[in-house]
Amino acid sequence: MAPVQLLNWRHGWHFGPPAPCVLCGITTPLRSDAKEPVHKVCAELWIAAHPGEMRFVSNAPKGGATTDHG
Incomplete structure (x- = not known):
């Protein structure tokens, strides 16, 4: 398995009403870029687990580069 890439999902559009996670089924308010x-x-x-596939992506950090992932 490839190393885990930490996603930057700090923007407000990554939140919505609670709904079942498409991967585990447990309720979450988080949303991917594809909602x-x-x-x-x-x-x-x-x-x-799926290197090279682009289903989930990280957003560019606000105000410059950072190593802190939200």
Whole structure:
């Protein structure tokens, strides 16, 4: 399995009404860029298990580069 890539999902559009995660089924307010309800950690683990696929992406950091992931 590839190393886990931490996603930057700090923008407000990554939140919505609670809905079942598309990967684990447990309720989450988080949304992917495609508006899929998904936990950030579920998306990060999916990315590690599916290298090269672009289902979940990280957003550019606000105000410059940072190593802090939200």
